[in-house]
Amino acid sequence: MSGASSVCGTNGTPVGVSADGLPRWLRPVAEAARTVAPRQLSRFLPPSSGGRPSAVLVLFGEGPAGPELLLLERASSLRQHAGQPSFPGGGLEPQDGDPAGEGPVRAALREAWEETGLDPAGVRVFGTLPRLYIPVSDFVVSPVLGWWREPTPVAPVDPAETARVFTVPVAELTDPERRGIAVHPSGYRGPCFQVGGTLVWGFTAGVIDRLLHYAGWEQPWDKDRELPLDAGS
Numbered sequence: 001m002s003g004a005s006s007v008c009g010t011n012g013t014p015v016g017v018s019a020d021g022l023p024r025w026l027r028p029v030a031e032a033a034r035t036v037a038p039r040q041l042s043r044f045l046p047p048s049s050g051g052r053p054s055a056v057l058v059l060f061g062e063g064p065a066g067p068e069l070l071l072l073e074r075a076s077s078l079r080q081h082a083g084q085p086s087f088p089g090g091g092l093e094p095q096d097g098d099p100a101g102e103g104p105v106r107a108a109l110r111e112a113w114e115e116t117g118l119d120p121a122g123v124r125v126f127g128t129l130p131r132l133y134i135p136v137s138d139f140v141v142s143p144v145l146g147w148w149r150e151p152t153p154v155a156p157v158d159p160a161e162t163a164r165v166f167t168v169p170v171a172e173l174t175d176p177e178r179r180g181i182a183v184h185p186s187g188y189r190g191p192c193f194q195v196g197g198t199l200v201w202g203f204t205a206g207v208i209d210r211l212l213h214y215a216g217w218e219q220p221w222d223k224d225r226e227l228p229l230d231a232g233s
Contacts, residue, residue, distance in 0.1 A: 023062070023147070029060065041129060041132060042132045042210075045131075051133065051139065052139050053140050054091045055108040056088065056142075056144065056207075057109065057123075057144050058087055058145050059088070059123065060145075061147070068168060069167065069208070070167050071167070072086060072163075073164045073165075073166070083163070084201075085196070088116055099140075105144050109125070115162050116157065118154050123149070124149050127144075128143065128145065168193075173212060174212060176220060179191065180222070180225040180231070183227070191205050199230070
């Protein structure tokens with residue numbers, strides 16, 4: 001995303017939307033976001049009409065093991081995606097504004113704050129990916145890319161919605177021994193990652209997989225290695 005604009009976080013603090021000043025290691029992700037086409041990310045694209053606008057925060061930071069990604073695990077009592085690892089995020093609300101404009105950025109930061117307690121003021125939003133579609137929940141999702149330049153403590157805010165919050169080193173996500181193809185009883189097959197004591201699969205794993213690929217971080221891995229959904233436990 002070129003240039004810089006400003007939106008407001010949950011407390012009214014302006015949040016810059018710019019790729020300027022990113023650490024060198026994160027620049028390939030920003031470049032991928034600038035050039036990638038929707039069909040390069042998923043075969044599931046938004047319908048011409050309908051769908052529920054939503055956004056997720058794909059938040060990169062730096063931890064003891066180097067670059068890392070923030071994830072959470074949904075509560076097992078939820079009606080949709082129960083117990084599944086995911087990015088923080090949720091549906092857009094009227095006050096977020098235009099779903100085709102800055103609305104997804106506001107929604108992603110607000111939902112991340114509500115779910116994990118992170119301070120949006122410490123997040124530099126540096127781009128967005130093309131909108132994608134999750135048929136099972138009818139969500140039209142805008143992945144919002146962030147740099148966690150000033151980390152703050154995070155934890156589940158509401159245990160009825162979020163079971164845990166955790167970070168995963170990028171080095172583990174690129175480790176071929178932690179990668180495979182998730183196989184769902186419905187017939188779904190897609191990339192997955194054995195990280196953080198769980199199996200990351202579905203929409204979240206698909207976005208991670210494509211980001212690793214187009215950022216040039218992907219290492220050769222066995223695409224014939226099938227993993228059941230309980231493989232991470």
